[in-house]
Amino acid sequence: MNTRQPYTQAPFQEVLVSPMYLAGSNGTGDAGFAPVAHWPHHYLDEGPCQLLVTSPDQRIRIGWFGDDFELWKITASDDPLSAPRWTATFNHVTPAELVAGLTTALAQDYAGASDDTGRYLTGSYAHWRDAAQPLLDAGWKRDGGAVLGTVEIIAPDDQAGILYDKRGSGTVELWAGPPGWGTRAEAIFTARTPHHLIAATAAAMADPAPVIRERHQIHREVEHMVSLAPVGPPAPQLPRAPTPLDVRRTAVTQAVHRAARYPRTAADLRVMAARSRTVASAQNRSSNPAPALGVRPSATPTPPRHSR
Template sequence: MRSNDDLWVSGDVHVSPRYLAGLPGHADPSFAPVAHWPHHHLDVGPCQLVITSPDHRIRIGWFGDDYDTWLISAAEDSVSAPRWTARINQNTPPEIVEGLTRALAAEWDEDSDSFLTSRSVYWTDAVQPLLDAGWERKPLSRGLVEIVSPDGRAGASIDVVSAGSDAETVTLWAGPPGWGTRAEATFTARTPKHLIAATAAALADPTPVLRYKGVLDEDLARLARLTPSCRPGPPRRPAGSPARR
């Protein structure tokens, strides 16, 4: 069995900034923090894998080649409707998703509900890691506040007007618009802000990530900085084949 550390060392180029790296062509680090949680492999339907906390209050659904690849939620108990939901699409580097799954794994306990309730009422706390990294806050426009990276290729959109519990109020994004290039992680209104912040911190993390150059999206590769690693890459992936495990 591969160790969690092995998930981070596959590739022949270092990609920076990491939010332009897209999916790897190897094992997915987003699952490393919850590798010890129950895994439920599904044979029918678009959801191929559900990982749950031992009490089933936290659910991490993996949808393979669907556009929304991850659907992560938390509920009051194993049979209640989700209190909050995060939708994360197929272009999002799993190292960024790992920021959320690691926070959930660290907080879960049978007697804990910190992953259900927010510690703050201030929307800024959800994106504080981006502000701390020097990302620019744009003026309020049509109920949205935008936080944008210095290169203009990543950011956060915060809806400060919508009040419904299921309203999608925070979206972290990266990459140019387009089905194959724009990464998005969208959180509903009751998502604890410290969990969004954990994801935002992974988005802004300056540490490069490893990828095989042959499976990088060409549009993203042109925008990113690629530095060769000491590892040779695998044969180039045939056009149209999925970059999956």
């Protein structure tokens, strides 16, 4: 259901938005941090990074920059002091639910890693298709007009995609929305990012489940591209005064009900009269029973005659 009403009517109304990749950010990183809620949290008072969540050994770092264009920066290193093996950045338009696809995979990798190695550091070499497979499984198609040396997979609505650059940089970019500072979500993975982590993020992108946003958080240039549905049951409507048509319909309905309970056709009246005569006759017989066979009713005695 698509309800495209001006923001001025209910700007803070919660709505279900789909597809998720066009929902934009809700201004918080809660959904992205939820999979690693048990990891150490560091709240920073100075500098652009406002919140840093790290793995217990600090080799994985998830930073949230609340006021920057690059809202998220996620890295993995061999040890807390070495340079990152890879980096993933998400801009300020990217839904936190999309970031959660990556942080969920990181939490799972870390829980299953040994003391010295982690699948989240390098993983195994894979073809670009392995990173994009969740999108291909969801019906996304390869763009035949991609620049030479790149591979791009496009969503059925043409409003999202994954771009794999096989040239020097080797980066992978997930994007959604029309071009523009406030409308396009971008997630960029450096060349050495394990493909299964990109695939986990892509799988979240292809998830058809809607996400919750306040109406004013949907960009006006994107609103016509998404489906919006109110959260919860609709508000109760106040009773209205009956119209003349309502009054006539009520009168007809009541007349039909009365006719069904009290029939008034000629045939019905004859049947009712016959039933009344039968009941009355039966009542008379019960109050004046017939004499027994062979017994004559006694005659009324006549008074005696007297001769003069």
